[in-house]
Amino acid sequence: MSLPSHLLISILLFIGGIEKNPGPARICRTCKSELNSVQEYFDHHIVVHSTSCVPCLNGNCHYQASTRPALQTHLTRCPLKPNPNIAHANLLHDGSSTHSAPANLQMPGPSRPSTPANVPTPGPSRPSTPANVQMPGPSRTSITKKLLQPGPMPNPDPYPPRVVKDAVLQFYVELEGEHVLPSSTVQTISEKISKFSEMSHHSLKRTLVKELMSLGIENDSIASVVNKTFLSDPVFNMHHKQDVEQVSSIYLRKKLMKERLPYVSPVEVFLGRDESGKPKLGHRVSVKETLEILLRDPKVKAEILKSFDFEPSEDGVLRDFTDGSAFREHLKIHKKCIHLILFQDAFEHNPFGPSKGKYKTIGMYYVIGNFSPEFRSKVDKILLAFLLLERHLQTTESEHLNGCDKLKEVFESFINEMKTMQSEGLTVDGEKIPVCVLFIAGDNLGSHQIGSFVQSFTADYCCRFCPMNIKDFKKEPWTCLELRTPEQYDECVVRAHEKWTALKTKSLQQHQRKKELQAERGEKVSKTMVSKNALKKLRSTHHLGVKPISSAFNSLPHYHVCKDGLPSCLAHDLYQGCIDTALIKILQHFIEGKQWFNLETLNRRITTFECKCADADDAPTSISNFDGVKGHACETWTFVRLLPFMIEDLIQDKDDEYWKLYLLLKEVCEYVCAPQIKVQQVAHLDHLIQLYLCKVKEILPDSLTPKSHFLRHYPTLILRYGPLIRLFTMRFESKHVFFKKVAKMCHNYTNITLTQAEKYMYRFASDQVNGLIPPDVVCRNAGETVSANDLQQEIFHALPQPFDFSQVTSPKELEYKGTKFKENVFMILDRYDLVHLTVGCIERILLLSDMSVLLCLREYVALNSFKGYFFLDEEQRVTVRRIDSLPDHFPLPTYLHGGKQCLSLKHSLMFL
Structure with missing residues (x-):
């Protein structure tokens, strides 16, 4: 039995990957390029604009899709208006086909609509392993049909050579920086791609020559066409040294990455030689060059410029470090300034086994204080400044006896760069803006090392904030002394140095007499300058907890470790x-x-x-x-x-x-x-x-x-630094995870800090493609549009009237300023009375066309149990709140306890 003609045509179109009703041309909302199909539009957005989610073609719709099928499904509900200026004939023949490379390496080429479930879906994604890398590109079938069809030429090529080259380079950067593959593994992948492209060219050339010969074209013309065609393949040329931009070797890839991407080369810092004569090296990344790259991003620049108009609050509420007394003092010196908050900490790669401590690394990171708190808390906003092995920061016997300031020696280049940036500034919109270090955060051990305080917390004077004896504290723990001042600190340095000099002279004399006696007796003469016990005492010499050498960071203008420079941990x-x-x-x-x-x-x-x-x-x-x-x-x-x-x-x-x-x-x-x-x-x-x-x-x-x-000291420190959670060190410590992963993946600890710094800069370059500042609202799946009939009557009547339902969607969850909101979690709305709260359960989230968010909440009274939690009591009305109007932005789940739904606060509330 023969099939109906319309069904047969549908099957043939489906097999050929051709749209039955392509409709109007697709216009990219970002660059206004005209694309001929949904597939082409999706691939164009992923490759050219390097986004993980593709926006709807409708300019009034804020839906974003992560896969092509999701976008196509959405477009059936959000149709486009035809463009009369586009010839319909050009849109009829535009399909797609799947090209699979060996070893699960997906080479450029979108998928057919009939792709089976076990074949990777089209469109690039950020794979979890390099064995499943996908990159988009137009299919050979689609291109052939466009070239052979009569009529006007198709729209401009959506994949010009420059775009393809950048996509290839971005692919290798992600392998190095995001997936942290060893360079040798990346080289193997490159060689395989080179081999596969040769095989592909051989097969395509054979087919092309055969087809051209069947058309009666002369051999000379065939050779010319074939050569010109295959010499125009940018992927092949980049892997076979037939292009100026080459990726065929580790050296050439690194060279090209540094030329084409926002890459800052790590700088080697020579730290002397150890006792065996081996060089001690650290690696730093130029803060100036990094900031200059960031300032190219319009959103980063806008965020910094916006911070210049900030005024500390006068309502008695501390919301950030900018409301603390330390920042108010800084404003008297610099009204406009790029603020840096440094962080230093040591992390271990091998906590167990014979290598424990050998490769323990000190990392110094920083964030831009001009950013809003929700941005500063994100790990990708934390930037690298310095990496070195912890053992390289320790002085040898001779270095210590010669009064070597190891901290100054290690960080001298970094400190000099900071001084230069503070005096000369960076150009922002034609104005020179100074760059200043506000605070150096860290754990207590690291802060005491930076501040040149005693690093033993069993010592009598182990507080960097005040000179209180720990024995006195245990007698009266509710008391504390006045905070240290820079003048007191400097005086303690002088007194400690006097003690150290006297002890050094005495120790040298005693050990010299001991060596003379050993020589007289014919015994083996000690090679050390002082005894081990004396050296230990010299290293621990202090006065009221301050060591004999002032902190090297005190040389920074307007910074002192005892002038709000070392916040609490x-x-x-x-x-x-x-x-x-x-x-x-x-x-x-x-x-x-x-x-x-x-x-x-x-x-x-x-x-x-x-x-x-x-x-x-x-x-x-x-x-x-x-x-x-x-x-x-x-x-x-x-x-x-x-x-x-x-x-x-x-x-x-x-x-x-x-x-x-x-x-x-x-x-x-x-x-x-x-x-x-x-x-x-x-x-x-x-x-x-x-x-x-x-x-x-x-x-x-x-x-x-x-x-x-x-x-x-915390109450006093809160008044100085603002809410201490804004300087929470655990966010900085999360940065260690990346560097530990580098050491684990690369299996090589030779010059490990260089490897870590280079991998980080590849990651930094990759991250800059999408920008450092995300939008306030991030919605992975906006859901379907809603109307008045889709809402409960209580919610509908709670909405502001009249309410425009055009392009309103109802996602199940979304992120607002980095915090995830979803249905059935509770938000703090207000206080019910002096001790009880009014809370709201999110029943629905409404995302409006201008990306503003409304939360539909069912109110409850939350009674204080005075046992460490609140429990829900009577149900109240349904209310609708703008997400940016909530007094607290931390969603709380409820737990069934004692037969009641209860919740435990994450922090105290300002109105309690």
Whole structure:
């Protein structure tokens, strides 16, 4: 039985990859290029504009698709108006076909609509492994039909050689920087591509010659056509040294990347030689060159220019470091300035085994303080300044006795560059803008090393903020001294140097006499200049905690380590300090002292507790013993917040002093971690910390550690630096992950800091393609458009009237300024009274055509249990709020506890 003619035509069109009704030409919304099909438009946007999501062709629609089928499906619901200026005949023959390369390497070529499920979908994506790399490109079938069809020529080539070359180069940059493949592996991939392209050319030439001969074309003309055709293949030419821009070797690829991409070459820093004569090297990345590249991005420039109009708040609310007294003092010197916040920390590659410590690396990073807090907290906004091995920062015996300032020697080139940028500035819109270092953040050990303070926290004077003796603190932990001043610091340096000089002279004389006696007795004479014990004492010499050599960073203009230069480390002081020591003893009291439950019960409840939403990313870990709370700072933070839901029913006496101490500690954490806080709340926090330290001295005196003393300074430090969470060091430490991955993937620790710096700069160059500043609203799947009939009556009546439903979609989730919002999570809306809250459950998200976001919320009263959490009480009305009008932007999940839906705050609220 013969098929109906219309069905037969449909099948043939489907097999040929030809659209039955191509409709109007597709106009790229970014560059206004005319594309002939959805496939061509999708590939053009991915390759030319290097985006992971492609916007709808309709200029009034904000939908973005990550795959071509999703875009085609959406366009059936969002049709385009025909363009009468485009000849319809040109649009009839434009299909696509699939080209698969060996070894799962997808070479340029979009897929047919009939691609089976096990074949990679068209359009490039960022693959998880280099064995599944996809790059778009027009199919041979499509091009052949366009060339042979009669009528006017098709639209301009959407893939000119320059675009193809840039795509090839971007592909190799991603292999080096994003997938962190060793250069040798990338070279193997390059050689395979070269071989496959040769095979492909051979097959295509044979077919082309055969077809041209069948048309009766002369042999000389055939040879000319074939040669010209295949010499125009940019991918082949780049891999076979037939182009000025070549990628056939490691050297040529690196050379081309540095010429064509925003790549800053790492600079080698010679740090002398070790005791065996081997050179000690570090590698830094020019901050000036990096900033100049960033300022080419209009969004980065706009963000920096916008910060120049900022004025510190006068309403008594601290929202960022710009509201602290330290920044207010800085404004008196520079009204317009590019602010840098530095961070330094050491990280280990091999925490176990014989190589432990050998390749431990110190990384110095920085963020641009002019960016909004939500941008500064993103890992890709944290930039590299310096990498060196930690052991290269240690002085040898002779260097120490000669008074060598190793810190100055290592960072001298970096400090000089910062001085130059502060005096000469960078050009922004024709104006010279100085670049200044505001703070140097880090963990306590690193901050003490940078500030030239004692690095032993068992010393009597181990606080960089004040010269208080730790013994005095343990007697009266609620007290603290006035903060150090630059003048006091400089005086301590002089006094410490006097002590060091006297001890050095004495040690040299004693050791010289000892060597003379050894020579007289015929014994083996020591080769050292002083004894090991004397050298240890010399290294630890200090006066009131300050070492004999002033910090090298004090030479920076308007910067001093004792003038707000070294902020506190919230993560290590609180979550890996006070909580780590106090909370474990509180739990030990419940288990061994009161015997309300055992360790197995506690661990079972921890492991079976189902954390939700963002809490699941940092779920607490089980406790193996009473040495401390395991896990990193964010996991401990989650554990403190959710502990009442895990064990409150096991606490038989709610008036137990240890349980009340935990609740007090939890409240302190909420205030300390607040992203915005009133000055009056800072005074209340000061009272809470004093009360907490008094209680600790009373029932847990062994938990009074130096970090407990650092906590005592927090109210004063908040007034100086603003909310301490804005300088949260754990975000910086996340940058270590990339460099650890480099060391693991490359399997080579020879000159490891150079390898890490180069891989980072490849990643930096790759990231710049999409820009450093993302839009405020990022929606991966905008969902379908909604109308009034799609909404519940309560939601419809809560909308502002009249409401325009044109191009309104309802996504299930989206990101706003880096925070993920989705349905069925709760937002803090207001206070119900002095102690209770009004919260709202997100029932629907509405994304408007101007990319503004409305949250449809069902309000509830959240009553304070005074047991560390709130529980939902009566249901209120449905309300609609603009997402940017919420008083707090941290979604909270609810947990079923005691038969009620409960939530635990992540931080205190400004209106409480």
